[in-house]
Amino acid sequence: MQFGQCAVTSATVRGVEVIPVTVEVVVSGGLPGMAIVGMPDAAIQEARERVKAAIRAAGFTVPNEKIVVNLAPSGLKKAGSGFDLPIALGILAATQQIDPAWTKGALFVGELSLDGRVRPVAGALACAICARSLGLDFVCASESDPVPLDDVRIFAIGHLGSAAHEGGAAACLSRHRRARDVAKAAAPLDYREVAGHEVAKRAFQIAAAGGHGLLMMGPPGSGKTMLASRMASILPPLAPDEMLEAAVVHSVAGEPIESLIGGARPFRRPHHSASLAGLVGGGSPIRPGEISLAHHGVLFLDELAEFKSSVLQGIRQPLEAGTVTLTRADGNVVFPARFMLVAASNPCPCGYYGDDDHACTCTVPQIRTYQNRIGGPLMDRIDLHLDVRRIPPAQVLASGTGTSSEELRAGVLRGRAFASRRRAAEGDASGRGSARCRMTDAAQSFLVSVAELHSMSGRAIVRTLSVARTIADMAESETVGEEHVAEAVGYRVRDGIGGC
Template structure:
């Protein structure tokens, strides 16, 4: 067996970022065996056995010599099974069993099965973006989702046996084509299927037009979940840049990116038993949580008071900043988390406080304790508060369904287009809150009186003005007047079910 050395480019995922890694392989004299150094995790250490079996399955000879694999930079911890393929190719190139063209100008990521097949790994899209930034071609498994990178040559490798062919990846492998964006409106739940709830539909349209958070409170069976599940149907499709941002997060989490790159906004609905790491992110290695998987989409928290208080309070900062920063001993990891929060809650433990058709069995302290589980700081960060009542039986059976998703979405698109035109004519963030949103003097006086009456915080006032600005955009009005503010205040000051 011939001795030699070579270097193969690969990458490791850290958060949603990717760090390029050079896989250096040396085949030399000494006791037979494979040593992997450079701070590999357990999955990388186990690559020794996977690589050994895969090379034999592909018709190659495993060098009966000492093999040292170094993952540079050595000071960075490496994770994942994606180093199997570059390690295998490095061994083959160093022992001169394959054409050296295979390890030139290409970044490799892939896990090897024992029969030599190449499997997809999480973070493939993020690694492809890294290859593009380095000016390299990219080779990954054939079984994964198509990658939306038209300016990068992406090749699919199905089996390690392909490396026996002359000419390298560009000559021997099929290029994976960038998928065409499909329509994001095919099928799915529609607001036209919801009887009544005209006020709630209007509130959801306002929330979609301005990207505002929304909290629904009402008795069981009033339609809260039904309304929330249809929110994506009235949101505009993802732009190409938004889709790429969201797809990277899903790729890093090991989830399919097919619907995201087609323009469908994510809709995440975690169970109320979710842990803080599951909702915000964490673990080892660090993985994005539900709030990051909802990036550029909707996060629906049903039965909001049933979530643990520490878990709920963990989303307060991401609601403001649009990112979540996880601090570990080896540094910080930042995940994007710009999502629309839609939450639903019962007004009390039995669920019927304030319902005219059912008697509530809860005591006043029980009701207060139950509603306080959400926490004032989190409620203060939610723009629209909505009481949802059960639809009368006759209206449920009626054929009059009210506004459908297409009608509501048209209003959302029109409002967002008007807002973009309006912002182009303004000077940005200069001036006071009222000046930036062009609130009339009469409307300002009205808001001051309401804010004093209900002891609204500065954040609450700013969010009321923001909602009023969205309502004005829906009316294609340059200024915010009293009618716009009155509707915004009605979504903020609740005096119906729950009384909070």
């Protein structure tokens, strides 16, 4: 067996950032064994046994020599099983069992099974973006998610035995499937199937047009979940840059990305037992939470009052910043988290406070305590507050005749297009400054009087004005009139079921 050395390019994922790593392999005389250095985690340390078994299964010989694998830069923590493939190729190239051209000009990631098959790993899309930035080809497992990139050559390897062929990856491997090969996602649910609730549908249309948060409060069976689950059907498809950002987050989390590539916005609905790390992100290695997986999409929190208070308060800052920063001893990790919050809650522990047909069995202190579990600061950050009542049985049986998602979506697209033109003409990227909302004098006087009457906070005033601006955009109005402010205030000041 010949002695030698080889360097193979790979990468490690930290948050949604991918950092290139050089896998340096040296085979030399000494006590037989394999040592992996460079701050590897437990999964990388275990690669020693997987790599040896895979090399034998692929028909190669494991050198009975001293093997040292260094993951450079050595001061960076590395995690994951994606280093199996580059370590194996480095050993085979260092011992002249494969053509050294295999290890040149490409970035390799992949986990090896004991029979030599190459398995996909999380973060393949992010690694492909890293390869593109380095000017390299990208080699991953055949079963990896499709990659929506046309400016980088991507190759698929199914078995380590493929390395026995000469000429390198570009000459021997098949091209990986592209985003255009992905089948279109199934049609989303339609609002036409929801009987009645025309006021609620209007509120969802406004929320979708302006990217506003929405809270529904009502008794069990009133249709809150049905309304929320159809939100994605009225949202515009993901723009190319939005699709790539969202897909990278899902890729590093090990989530499928086919629907995102097809243009569908993410819709996440975690259970109310979710932990803070599950919702915001965390763990070891750090993984994005539900709010990041909902990036450029919808986060639906059903039974909002049942979530732990500490968990709910953890989403307050990301709601405004659009990012979540997790601080660890070895540095900060930033995840994108620009999502639309849609929440639903019962008004009281028994669920029937304010219901016309069922008597509530809760006391006033119980109702207040239950609603206060959501927290005033979080409520203040939700733009639209909606009371949802149960509809009569006759209307339930008439489902399929109401306003459809197609009709609602047309209004959303019209409002977004008008807002985009208006902001471009005004040179305002956000369009949320009060000076640029162009309120009429009557609208401003009305908003001031309502704010004083209900002791609205500065944030509540600005968010109400933002909703009014969205309503005006949907009406294709250059100015925000009194009627627009009045409708926005109606979604902010609640005196119905939740007005305890």
